[in-house]
Amino acid sequence: MSNIMSQSTAVIVMNIRSLPRRLWMSLAMVFASAVVVAILLAFLAMAKGFEATMQSAGSDDIAFFMRTGSAAELNSSASKEQVNLIENAPGIIKDEQGQLVSPELYVIVDGVKKSTQQEANIPLRGLSQRGVDMRKGFTLMAGRMFTPGTDELIVGAGILREFDGFDLGQEIHFGKYTWKVVGVFSTGGNVFESELWADAKVIQNLYNRGSSYQTVRARIGSPDDIAAINDYLKSEPRLTHEVQTESAYFATQGKSLEYMAIFGWVISSIMALGALAGALNTMYTSVSDRAMEIATLRAIGFSSMSAFIGTMVEAMTLAVLGSLVGALVAFIFFDGLNASTLGGSFTQVVFSFQLTSDLFVKGITMALVIGFISGVFPAWRAARVPVIVAFQSAR
Known part of the structure; x- marks a missing residue:
């Protein structure tokens, strides 16, 4: 050998x-x-x-509600009554202001890509401070938070890198509506940085959504609470929604x-x-x-x-x-x-x-x-x- x-x-x-x-x-x-x-x-x-x-956008301690059969947020819906019913689901954490629940809107607007100068769909998310607080790793990189009830928005760092016209202080026109960029935020490089955020009630008014939303997020004690929430959803005929952890939802989207x-x-x-x-x-x-x-x-x-x-x-x-x-x-x-x-x-x-x-x-x-x-x-x-x-x- x-x-x-x-x-x-x-x-x-x-x-x-x-x-x-x-x-x-x-x-x-x-x-x-x-x-x-x-x-x-x-x-x-x-x-x-x-x-x-x-996948890095999802959290195990966030319950994510969508209408049954919806493949993505854009296809989902939730009325104000249904949001109130979801707030009563077991396992949702409360603080001094009530249940930690964030009903949200998801609207498609146009942006111009820097690389090709062609228009592409980008999401404008309507949410409240509750929803912002539920995003792990959220930090304002520049400017300030939007003021509720106004036509102000904040821009994800990813949007700023890849699209023209979203610099701090700039006015943006979506159709007949004009918005002002007052802040730039980061969420650690995950998918939320590909979004624009504004006050949910303002978006409801401007886009004729009434009092409806599309998805609901709620903070829970542990992923084990999902089973009890599922049982609650099945027992309440007015709810036509399914629930999963936010991490499970984004894991599916990531594939x-x-x-x-x-x-x-x-x-x-x-x-x-x-x-x-x-x-x-x-x-x-x-x-x-x-x-x-x-x-x-x-x-x-x-x-x-x-x-x-x-x-x-x-x-x-x-x-x-x-x-x-x-x-x-x-x-x-x-x-x-x-x-x-x-x-x-x-x-x-x-x-x-x-x-x-x-x-x-x-x-x-x-x-x-x-x-x-x-x-x-x-x-x-x-x-x-x-x-x-x-x-x-x-x-």
Whole structure:
């Protein structure tokens, strides 16, 4: 065993030293692997960032009420009477002002994306100070809170990054209504930063919503209270709503971009086939170029296994180099990149691409698969190079 290891080491060194003779073909294999890894990581980072932006918005101690059958807030509704009934549900925490409940509105307005200068849907949320207090990580980055009963609003930091016309102090026109931006807020980078917030009662008046809302949030003692609230909803015929924790709702919404990760795997796999063809050509050329050297080693006692291992290591080394280059390119150009896409409520969600260690592992694994397949057949040929080749070349 030690003899095979020492022989394999010698062959590996010989292969590495001979790389300059095949420099451009070797670099082509590295480049092909790098492109595959970079593209795969870009798609995975996009899906990961979107999912993280959605899921980080949810809290386990917030009960989220929507009308039964509604897939998103935009499709839900809740009358004032139903809000009052929800306030009486068991498990909802109270303070000196009453139950910690936030009925909210969700209205679609237009914004102009900085990147394309095209209009896109963004959400204008109507809520009260109760609703603001229920958002974990809420901080005012600039300006002040909107004054209840006025046409003032505050802007999420994500909106400010991705859309034109929402700077502090600016007046915004939505149809025939004019609003003034009086504050910029952050919620730690989650989906709420993709929203505009204003007083719920003002939005009810301006958009002819009467006294109705769309969703209701309520602070609860623990996620276990959801079961008791569900029983209450089923026993009250005037309520046509379902409840879940806010974290469960956003976890479901966050999976809406999973197709992007699948698409990334499909595209990368197709590209990997092309990279594999080039890599196989590179490795077959490498074996042919070193046929005399391999045969000479065989003639002086080296085993065929050492030739096989040496060729495999060469292929895997080039693939790993390609994966590292691709991962570095993906990190430089995509990690933290701001983007926006359509979310579950048909409005834009601003998020950042997120490259994590597990994604890098997936990218390197893809490259190793390319390296293994591109190396195993040429390595088999190297192991079968006849010893007589050494003598033929010497004549």
